[in-house]
Amino acid sequence: MATFDFMLPYYGDVQLMQDAVRSVLAQTDPDFRLVVIDDGKEPDVPAWFAELGDERVHYTRNERNLGINENFKKCVRLSEADYVVIMGCDDLLHPHYLKTVRGLAEAQPGIGMIQPGVEVIDGEGRVTAGLADNVKRRLYAPQVKGRRTMGGEELAVSVLRGNWLYFPSIAWRGEALRKVSFQSEYSVIQDLALVVDLLELGEEMVVDNSATVFQYRRHAVSESSVQAFTGTRFTEAARYFDAVAARMDARGWPKAARAARFHSGSRFHAITMMPGALRRGQRDGVRNLAKHAFTSGVSGRD
Incomplete structure (x- = not known):
């Protein structure tokens, strides 16, 4: 069994999803499983996945639209690996994402959450730095040079003041993620709720910005x-x-x-x-x- 799962809840633009999938398949570390849970009805998507011919890729389409929260929860239920990434269907991995995150996990065995280095891109794939992300980094994100481990009340205070995390880029310890999962009553703030729930169980996070390995796509209208x-x-x-x-x-x-x-x-x-x-x-x-x-x-x- 692969030690890393990339779970991809999909709904929306086909081309952006395909680019996201290709970025996973381009990882220099090949030990992973990619699970795509399609919550849409785009007609050509199942055939495209069938043509990939990669045994690491598992594709399923929901019989009915579940919505964001329930599809995310399904991703958690279907995950199996030691570490799990629930990436956005329009985000992109750098080729060394998995190698970098695996190294961080091995350096701190049992770490609950890993936040690697992220850059923001716009709808066209251009690196950008808008007001929201500048505020995140300058006012709310901890000043980390290299690597830092945080947890408990310290990290709870930090993210509750202003959520500076990039949820789709985070690698979660699978056992802890499957124990907690997402709260059903939230659909937009569910990522913050998950982090705080894990902190209350004693999980910690390593923050590493020594290398940028993830591209988070921020659209003008989402x-x-x-x-x-x-x-x-x-x-x-x-x-x-x-x-x-x-x-x-x-x-x-x-x-x-x-x-x-x-x-x-x-x-x-x-x-x-x-x-x-x-x-x-x-x-x-x-x-x-x-x-x-x-x-x-x-x-x-x-």
Whole structure:
């Protein structure tokens, strides 16, 4: 059995998905399994996978559309390997991604999460650095030169202030991932919820930015962006932050509880989405965004 699983929940653009698959097959380390779970209905996709003729690739199409959260959960259920990557169907791996991540796992046996070096690309594949990613790196991401291991309340505080992680690039220890999986009640903030759940179980993360090995694609308009302009994304976020703040208090992590209640990164994100909502005539969206940005969490601030 392969020691690494690449799980690819797929829905959307065929060409971008095929590019993502090719980037997996181009890995210099060949010891992996690629599992593609197709949640769409594009007619030529099954035949394309059949023609690949690579025994490491396993393709299945859902009988009915499951949606983002349920398809992600299916990826977790079908994973088998020691380490699992749930990559985006439009993201790209550098050829040395697996070699790099495997080396990090071997250097720290049993590490729960591995965040390797990431660069952001746009819809055309050009390396870009927009406002959201600059804020992530300059205000919220820990200043790591090379490699650093984080966990417990320290990492919980960091990601609850502002989620600077690139979820599709993370390698998860399979046993821990399958034990926790994704919470059914979240569809946009599910990645952050998973990280915090694992931290509560004592898992740690190694952050390594010594080499860029993953390309995260940020489109001008994505599912999360559409939800952001209407404000529904932040309704879910506020509900999560309220719930997790109570959990952090109960656990005796007061700094993490305060970070959750104020969630400054999420509030700032809402502010940056307001001009776009105005341009789109989303009046209700503007109100929802303003509520999240200027009133959510204020009562919990010290």
